[in-house]
Each structure stands twice: as structure tokens, then as C-alpha cells.
Amino acid sequence: MTALRTSAALLALRGKPLWRLLAADKAPLVMGLLQSLLLDQDKTLSSSVFHERLAREMELLRDHGHELPQTAQAYVADWIGEGWLTRRFPPGASEEEFELTADAAVALRFINGILRPRTSATESRLANVMQQLSRLAEETDTNPKTRMAALTAERERIDREIAALERGGVKTLPDERALERAREIISLAEELANDFRSVRDAFDKLNRSLRQSLMESDGSRGQVLEALFSGVDLIAESEHGRTFSAFWRLLTDGEQSAVLLESLDEVIARPFAQQLELRERRFLQNLTATLMSEGGGVHDVVQQFARSLKTFVQSREFQEQRRLHGLLKEAQQAALQARPAVRPSAHIDYFFNLTSSRIRSVSQWELHDPTLSVADASMPEAEASELGLDVVEDMVRQSEIDFRTLREHLRVMLTSMSQVTIGQVLEHFPAEQGFGSVVGYVALGAKHGELTDKLETVSWVGADGISRKGRVPTIYFVRERALELLD
Template sequence: MKALRASASLLVLRSKPLWRLLAADKAPLIMGLLQSLLLDQDKTLSSSVFHERLSRELEMLRGQGYDLPQTAQGYVADWIAEGWLSRRFPGGASEEEFELTAEATSALRFINSILKPRTAATESRLANVIQQLSRLAEETDSNPKTRMAALVAERERIDAEIRALERGGVKTLPDERALERAREIIALAEELAADFRNVRDEFDKLNRGLRQSLMESDGSRGEVLEALFAGVDLIAQSEHGKTFTAFWRLLTDGEQSATLLGSLDDVISRPFARSLEQRERRFLQNLTATLMAEGGTVHEVIQQFARSLKTFVQSREFQEQRRLHSLLKEAQQAALLTRDAIRPNATLNYSLTLTSSRIRSISQWELHDPSLNVADASMPDAEASELGLDAVEELVRQSEIDFRTLRRHLQEALATVSQITVGQMLERFPAEQGFGSVVGYVALGAKHGELTQEGESVRWVGSDGKHRTARVPTIYFVRERAIELFDE
């Protein structure tokens, strides 16, 4: 029976993400990628950064001959489905973030403990066991006489140590044992920091369980609803919530924090600490910040879950969710009733109109990068032109009205006659710019000529050799105002 119970428990564990990661076909590569990206340095990465770094690591591994056929997005989708990666969308963030699940973290730490095994039986671990057992025995003893005897013995030990210090005898741990204890503390603290992720996952399960109970509870009011409407924070009042609240209170206690910081500074300044690895020293230096950051994340998750759950109830959104849940259950029950009456491959005289919306995971979307569609702003050197100044002048004359030539023609005409109209000017001088010459004469006449209320028909030959006619106002250019043509 014992073997049967043990086998049943292991079979259940084998279906968990932790065992699946250890037993994966490419477990060494997968675990190496997960550890290098989300365990050794950064604990969380934004979607864009994680995909970029993973693509770079995959290319490097493929260059070494490893068979990794999928894209980074494909592997991320698989790892999320396997329960090795979790993604969250923090408030105020522009994109989702990825991090290791608690079970994937446990699997990686288990493998690392095999790669770097600790000494099986160390003095520090035994001393820690003895100390904790002694403390447990004292704190659970209800006999005043034995408690008093223990306190007196502790006082005598302290007095003896004080007398030894007064005589100048100070005994310290040898460097080997001090280094051993420091590494035991680091291992314990690392496990403590990893426990925060387990706590957060438990709160996530509790939040989902409360929402499920709201949807599945019968009647308009259930126990969960009554408690929420009464203002009770069910997540904070849960077993995990109370445990974490007590831990958070201890971590944020001013006296305890000062003691922890002072002890860390003292340990790091000791000579034996120089024998620690750089990673170990960095971990001790950042221990307080790490615990506060991890604990703060869990605290924010608790607050967020509590607020969202209350909003879920107060906005009556749970009623719509309950109705949808009821419809789905009815559809499932109807399908089960027809299971024996209709074959699965039978043709039904029923058509279902599908929605036009495509449901896709946000992780499959790609952000638009405007820099990829920027027009080429470079200016290559143009080939030397063969046009001369005469050709350039001709192009300018064709694109703009040549008022300088028109003024010269007017000056020549008014030198022989006292007044002249636009039509008479076109008879004397050809319209070199076609209709542009006509417009130029009218513009000059409006500014420097005598404008009348009558009209005049003018004729000219275009650049294509065809005769053209237009009706323009009768304008007289007079010799008395010819000086105005010279001023411009």
C-alpha cells in the first residue's frame, strides 16, 4: 500500500510543469536559456526585450550545431503552455512582461544544487538545527520553572562571556567555518526570495477560486458575496494572506530592518568574506533590497486582487459572468444528452455564422516600427550638367513670365509713340512666351498703365505656330509714365 500511495503521488507530480521541464527532450537547452535570461540577472523582462534576447541566444546555439527549428515567438508560446513561463500586464506598462513560474524556478534551482552540491553534513547546518530546536522547546514550554531555569542559564553564559572579554580573550570562528555559515545563509535566503513567487501564485489561485465561487454560487447572495458587500478583504483574511501579512510586518519593522542591515554590513566587511564569490557577495549586499522588492510585488498583487475582486462585485459584472457560465453549462449538458442519439460524424442540417473577428494572442502581435518605413533621405551627388547659362536662362523664361523683356519692349515702343495698347504691343513684338506674354502685359498695365472700362481683342502666335485670340481690358501705356518701367 505504501508503494501504491507513493507511486500515485509521483504520477501526479510527473504531470506538473516541474517534472515536465526536467524530462523535456531538449531540457538542457531550454533550462540553459531560461536560466540565462530570467534567473541569473533579470527576473522579469518586457515582451520585446525578451523576444530579442531569446532570438539572439537561439541564433548562437544554432551556430554551435544545435537543432532549434522554431522561432523565439514559437518557443515562448510553448513554454507558456507548458507552465514554465508566466506573463503579466502590470498597471501602467506599455507591454506585457515575462517571468519564470515558481515550478520552473524550483526545477532550475534543483539542477543547480546538483551541479554545485553542498557538503552533506556541515557544522553550521547542525548548529542551526540545534539552535532552532532549542528555541522551539523554550517557546513552547508552559512550565514557569523550566523557563526560568533556561533564562538563568542563558544569563550565566552571557556573564561568563563578558568576563572573558574583560580578560581580553576574544574567540572568533575560523575563516573556514565562517565561510561555511555564510554560504548556508545565502542558500537559505535564496530559497526565501524564491518563496515569494510561490506565495504570489497561491494568491492568484485564491483570486480565481473566489471568482469561480461567485459564478457558481446559487441564489442572489452567497457567503462570498455577503462578505464582500460587508467590506471584508477575503484575500487578506485568507490563510496565505495572514501568513504573508505577518512576514511583511516583520520585514518592514524598523528595528528588525536596522538589525538586518547592520549585520549584513558587518559580515561583508569581515576578512573571510573576501573568499566568497562575486555573485555571493553581491547577493548579500542586495539582500534587503531583494526581499523588499519581492515582498513589495506580492503586496501589490494582494492589493490589486482585492480591489479588482471588489470592483467585480460592486459593478455587478459577476452577474453577467454567471449568466454566461450558466449558458455554457446548459450547452454542455445538451451536448451530453445528444451524444448517444447523434453520431459525431453525422451531418447536421444547421449552419453557424462565425464572427468576423480574429481572436489572437497579444504575444503574436508585432509593434509597428516607424524607422523601418523611413524614406531614404540621403542626397547622392548629381552628375555634372551639360547645360550652359543660355539654356538655363531659357528654362527660367519658360517657367516664369519674363517681365524684364516685356519692359524693354514697352520702352522701345514708347520711344517712338506717345501711347500704345496691349494688342498693338503684340503686333510689334511676338509673344515669345505665348499666353504668358499677354498676362505679363496686362499685369504691367494694371500697375503702370491707364486702365479703361472698354475691352480689346488681342492676337498672337503660340509656340506651336497656331494663331490665338483673347479678350482683355483696354490698357494704354503712355510715355509720361514710362519712367516707372525703369524704376523696377
């Protein structure tokens, strides 16, 4: 029975996109194209850029004797159908974007692991297992005596290390073991970053299943509908939603992020880190930004799914969809009942009128001449002004937001902190332009910060000397993007 169950599971897995990619006829070429375009550097590409780069890479492969008979657009359509590519249309985007599916990413990293094998039984992996197992045993122990004994032993070990440091005995890891541990950390971090894609796919499936439940629920109100009308965020309250919310809170925690960023800076500055590959060093340097970007993308998807599901219910669109769903089921049942009496090829004397559209020649269209609607752009010369530069600068500051000063304040804050919010900046640098400074920080955060769905209360003093407070979105400015704040 064990062999039977295993074989059945593998047969089911063989039909998945992951296995189909590994077993494709032109798997080396397809995987090489997907990895170079959507894994090594960019994770998402707009439709126009992706098609252009794919066509250029395919032409290069053809020049070296590889046979690729289809066009880039045809291959993209095939890869979407196979489940190796997914396309999304983000809010506000001008065109759709392409990215790898979770199965395709796993297949590519599996092959890369074979091409660049690592030592399987490393000291760091064993130490990690032992450390995590020991920590699990301690944190699940309900006996106060044993936990007290463990803490006492830990305190004694720390005291011995402090005494050794006072005697001048500093012991560090050899370079080869430090490199081993660094690469193990990079491997774990890469897997963590790739898990976001699977989490987002899980939310996508959950969104579809909830909509299907709305369609198939009996009566005027089903369980899903009752929960939505009660204000329950079903996506956020799901198992994946609660797990991701806990991870997102940890990732956006100021203290934890500061510890992570400080540790990364210290490791990269160590002499052994110079022996890492350039790709590995860049990955460590951008680790915090990568996690924030990937996590922020999943967070946006969760919020978008939740809003769209609530809008779907509140607009009563689900009622029309349910009605169509019922009509389709009735038609299927009627077809099943008629199947024994009517052959598929039988003549039933019923005709459908095909729809058509009026055909017009392209020559009948008139091109728009933009010069006909150009406004007069001439500017008359103004009389010379007697105002000095200081007066003009003061007038500009009163009428426009001083973004240059706001950027400078943010850069100063990020030199000593790994991430800051608008409220923290205003505590150190009061709003010189009152509410205008607050609006300026929000505008900079929308372009250069990490936006969350939370709100924070900020305060400022207006031009009339009255202190005011307001609630603005919680936006994190991170040190990794400080260069974007340059004028």
C-alpha cells in the first residue's frame, strides 16, 4: 500500500506545472529564458518589455543553432497555459505584468541546486537543527525547575565568556566556517523570499474559493455571505492570512528591523565576507529591502482581494453571478436528460443568428492634428521687480512645499535609524510649513517609502501658532532607499 500511495501521489505531481517544466521537450532553452528574464534580476516585467527582451534572447539562441520555430508572443501564450507564467494587472498600471509562477520558480531553483551543489552535511546546518530543537524543547517545557536550570546554565556560560573577554581571549570562527554559515543564511533567506510567491498564490486560490462558495451557497444567505455582511475579513482571518499578518508585524517592527540591519552591516564588513561571490554580497546588502518589497507586494494583494470581495458582495454583483450560475446548471442538467433521446449529430431545426459588426475601411478615418489645439505659449516680458532674493524665497516657501528640506530631514534621520515614520521625523524636525510639510512627507512616502494600511497620529504647529493633530497613513522610510531621496 505504501508503494501504491506514493505512486499515486507522484502521478498526480507529474501533471503539475513543476514536473511539466522539468520534462518539457525544450526544457533547457525554456528554463534558461525564464531564469535570465524573470529570476536572476527582475522578478516582474511589463508586457512590452518582456516581449522585447524575450524576442532578443530567442534570436540570440537561434544564431547559435537552437530551433525555436514560434514567435515570442506564441511562446508566452503557451507558457501561461502550462502554468509557468502568470500575468497580473496591478492597479494604476498602464499594461499587464508577467512573472514566474511558484511552481516554475521552484523548478528553476531545483535545477540551479544541481548545477551548483553544496555540501549536504555541513556543520552550520547541524548546529542550526540542534539549536532550533533545543529552543523548541525549552519553550514548550512546563516544568519551572528545568527551565530555571536551563536559564542558570545559560547565565553561567555567558559569565564564562565575559571572563574570557576580560582576559583578552577573543575567539572567532575560522573563515571557512564563517563562509559556510553565511551561505547557509543566504540559502534560507532566498527560500524565504521565494515563499512569498506561494503565499500570494494561496491567497489567490482562497479568493476564488470564497467567490465560488458565494455562487454555490443555497438560500438567500450562506455562511460566507453572513460573515462578509458581519464585517469579517475572511481572507485576513484565514490560516494563511493570520500567519502572514504575524510575519508582517515582525518585519515592520522597528526594533527587530534595526537589529537585522545592524547585523547585516557587521557581517558584510567582516574580512571573510570579501570571499563571498558578488551576487551573494549584493543579496545580503539588499536583504531587508527585498523582504520589505516581497512582503509589501503580498500585503497589497491581500488588501486588494479583501476589498474586491467586499465590493463584490456589497454591490450585489454576486446575485447576478449566482443567477447565471444557476442558469448554466439548469442547462447542463437539461442536456444530460436529453442525451439518451437526442444524438449529438441529430438535426433539431433550430437556428442561431450570428452577431456581426459593421466593417469600415481604414481610409475613412481622419488623423488628429495636435497642432490645431496648441495653446498660445508666448510669454510677455514683465517689468523688473525690486524684490530681493530673500523675499522671493520666502514667498515661494509660503506658496510651495519645500521638498528639498524635507528630503534632507529624512536623510539625516536615516543615518542613525534603519527606518522612520512621518511622526518620528516630525518629532525631531518640526513642520516649518505646517500642514504643507505633512502633505510633503506623505507625497515623498508614496514615491520612496513602504506604505502600510495602518494610520498614525502626527502633530504640527500652523502659521497661526495653534497646535494641530491629524491621522496619516503609516509610511516607513528605509535606509536602503535613502539614495532615492537625493535631489
